[in-house]
Amino acid sequence: MMSSLQETLNNVNSYESLIEVFGLGYVGFPLAVRLASMGMNVRGVDVDENRVNRLNRNELLETERNLKGSFLSAKTSGRLRITTKPTPSETAKIGIICVPTPIPTKSITSNIHVNSSIKSFLNTCNTGDIIIIESSVEVGTTDSTRTMIEAAGHKVGKNFGLAFCPERIDPQNTRWTLENIPRVVYCSDDTTFKIIKIIYSNVNNSNLIRVSSAKTAEVTKSFENAFRLVNISLVNELAILCDHLQINAREVIDAAATKPFGFMPFYPGAGAGGHCIPKDPRFLLESSKKFGSQFTTIHNALEINSYVPIYISEHVDDIISKNNLTKS
Ligand SMILES: NC(=O)c1ccc[n+]([C@@H]2O[C@H](COP(=O)([O-])OP(=O)(O)OC[C@H]3O[C@@H](n4cnc5c(N)ncnc54)[C@H](O)[C@@H]3O)[C@@H](O)[C@H]2O)c1
Incomplete structure (x- = not known):
């Protein structure tokens, strides 16, 4: 299905889009639960089969227990599904990347998991879709994601949205949480920013500070x-x-x-x-x-x-x- 960013905006506005959260760890799991609890259609995607199976058996870790009520009701309502792979969608898709970014070594690059999750999203997405990176990334990662998206035939900022909206969560901090921490965001274009504002209205009341470049947000x-x-x-x-x-x-x-x-x-x-x-x-x-x-x-x-x-x-x-x- 070919679409435009404007159609994606309409889809997101009417809560008809599909949000795929990649990585259901410390950052991605609460985000997926929160978005689904706020009425969005969410698929949590994690390559770790044990994690996916555990969540599908409704077994939560000690650190996840505070989310049990909202997790169970989001799953029961059908708004939250947990899988190992993304899937094609009839409506617009937004991929939110929350995968690990290791310290680079001679044998591993920091964006190894970011790239693999983006590749799998690109295999199932359409023109008009959006990728939001929440992982903490090395400078230049968002621009190299742009190259990957364009190599797949889309035009970032024209018919495909790209954003970097890093998570700032501070574990154990009860005053500043997912819901009230402001976020710095880079967006490829104004329509994508409008879309991001709607999505994050369900996260932190759209408290977003937009900066002019991906590198600025990364640094x-x-x-x-x-x-x-x-x-x-x-x-x-x-x-x-x-x-x-x-x-x-x-x-x-x-x-x-x-x-x-x-x-x-x-x-x-x-x-x-x-x-x-x-x-x-x-x-x-x-x-x-x-x-x-x-x-x-x-x-x-x-x-x-x-x-x-x-x-x-x-x-x-x-x-x-x-x-x-x-x-x-
Ligand atoms: N933990 C924090 O307090 C915190 C705070 C702010 C930002 N961050 C950043 O957020 C990112 C994620 O951190 P985390 O603590 O949630 O990591 P985590 O290890 O808790 O969870 C990451 C999850 O991603 C999954 N994963 C790996 N590759 C994948 C792929 N290709 N597709 C789908 N899933 C995949 C893993 O199986 C794992 O379940 C990192 O960049 C981290 O630096 C973390």
């Missing part, structure tokens, strides 16, 4: 996490100094935080953990390398944070031996 996403990484490494190094000085780092930070401007408190820990903070800033390092430069601040922050667990364990060893304790 913004990684830079946000680089900001946290660098500040965590700064405060961890401060904690090591305070340790040597035998003063309390927390007291220093809380005192500094009384300054009403130009200071944001971060607290020491065992390095920068979680899924995204140690990973996404590396995408900026990779990008800098391509221009023969080094993003030294990020490079140093990664080094400092990887040293912190060693420092802590040496410190614990020291306490154990000074107190004649034994390790068990």
Whole structure:
């Protein structure tokens, strides 16, 4: 079925389109449930058969249990289906990509899963359809997706929509959630932006900040996490100094935080953990390398944070031996 972006807009407006969410992990699963709960027709697609079978048996992980009620009613209503593969649709399709983006190595590129999910979407989609990337990607990934779409015979921004709308979720944060975190978005054209606004009205009340290029949105996403990484490494190094000085780092930070401007408190820990903070800033390092430069601040922050667990364990060893304790 050939269609236009305008027809897709009409389809989405009347809730007749099909949304395929690729990757039903930490990011994709709540999104699929949310969109289906808001009345959209959603297919959750995951290559992991065990995950798909488990969800089809209505078995949720501990981290997914809070969604059980909405998940079950979305499935019962038929608005949410879970499969291993995308399927062709009579109506417009929107593919939302929520697959992993690993740290690139010699043998793996960060966009390996993004590319494979886009390939499978392109095998079953039509002119007029849309791809939205939510995964945190390396700079240039959205532009290479454009090349893939055009190689499949579509014209991005004319008869096919492309957007990058990165997820900003902060695990365990109860104040800022999927529903109220604003999103930075790049859209290939104005009609696609209108479509995205309707879709995300069901997610975060369309609180979208549109930027002028895909690269701007990609760098913004990684830079946000680089900001946290660098500040965590700064405060961890401060904690090591305070340790040597035998003063309390927390007291220093809380005192500094009384300054009403130009200071944001971060607290020491065992390095920068979680899924995204140690990973996404590396995408900026990779990008800098391509221009023969080094993003030294990020490079140093990664080094400092990887040293912190060693420092802590040496410190614990020291306490154990000074107190004649034994390790068990
Ligand atoms: N976890 C977070 O807190 C968080 C926050 C913001 C952004 N992100 C980003 O979102 C993306 C997804 O992260 P996540 O934490 O949800 O990952 P995850 O590992 O929890 O889930 C990813 C899912 O994608 C599936 N998958 C892999 N390749 C696929 C393909 N070709 N087609 C369909 N499914 C496929 C996997 O089987 C898995 O179930 C990453 O880029 C990540 O950096 C994560």
